[in-house]
Amino acid sequence: MKTSAEQAYEFIRTEILASRFPSGSRLPEEKIAAQLDISRTPVRDALRRLHSDGLIDLTANSGARVASWSAVELMEMSELRALLESFAVGLAARKINAGELANLVQLCDEMEAALSVDKVDLDVISANNVTFHRSVANAAGNSRLTANLESLWTFPLMVRKFALFGDDRLKRSLDHHREITTALHAGDPQWAEAIMRTHILAARAYDAALVSDPQLSENGQSQIAS
Template sequence: MDRVYTRLRADILDGVHPPGARLGEAELAEATGSSRTPVREALRRLEVEGLVEVLPHRGARVPDWTAEDLEEIYDLRMLLESAAARRAATRATTADLDRMDELCRLMEAAVEPGAGQDLDRVAALNAEFHDIVRAAAASGRLVSMLNAVVQLPLVMRTFNRYSPADLARSSAHHRELAAALRARDGTWAESVMRAHVLAAKAVLLRAARTPGERNDHTETRTG
């Protein structure tokens, strides 16, 4: 059952099943090479996480998040992730800080316009950067709450909405956050993380309210 759950969860987060997509048990069982029982159990678990909604007499589907949903999600993320940054300022190791500096360099190289731009790589590097901050916070409860908020499809797929200016600002935030953590300044780190999440929220809300406008970027993950 865990195999089916893991596969379905990854497919939702990666956009294989986009927002609004119907999740038929028979089709999912065939796709995962399983019976309907583990599929049904996986859908129940995903419903608890907020990644699936089950509608009476209509089956399951991937939620289609509204602007109001996104605003709530990002407000929660801002509170939790800024708290994590404050805690990380006094707990991050030298190895953590050195890796964050390296990730900043790698992300900056990957967002350079042109043939070398690779936003899929930026997304992976960005996820590692934020994972370091969360792990350095050394709070299992905080990390669990953050995972519940951050691991949502529309939160994870926003780089396609980022303009070059948005990407540059995100990179600058990463650099400043790394500097704040190296300075062991929790107040500074918290402030930078709040600004970082609020900026991402503004981009995503703008996109949600003007769905016809898209940047020429591949849909992938950010944060």
């Protein structure tokens, strides 16, 4: 059986990622505790963890709020991702093994299958997308690098429903994944780094347009809406 703290962590995280706890909203310990029928103590633990994940802001004596990011911060995060993931894929190209490669190929296959049918399965694509990037980072064999990337993969999960919808961007993104896999198979670090950087900066350009769109913003300060 899972601990109450773990349960609270997963619950709050899921609700935030699903935007059922909207960006900027308060997260009172007692209410969440009551909702899960546990006490405040494990909820506090969960909130601290989520804070270090960057998902919530904590203010002394005032409690937790779901984090919100400005357009500038989103740009910063994408730049970091481009830097770290291109570095990671370069390392991976030098040392990836057959099993890891086969895994990446399968993830690509599944994503393309989820796209090729009439009804696009965004849940599968989104989940596999994160798994793909995580697998590449793991293949680089630098655990701290992976840890630093983890928080940067969280945000795309939140906006995927906007970012991936109704566009040929999705097909292009899957093509990128396929090409990254090919470059890794070829053991070509420079190629791998270039296509990974392309992949992330292409997404950044789209996200930027998204965030500056007032329709999707919470207010004029261009923050990510619920």
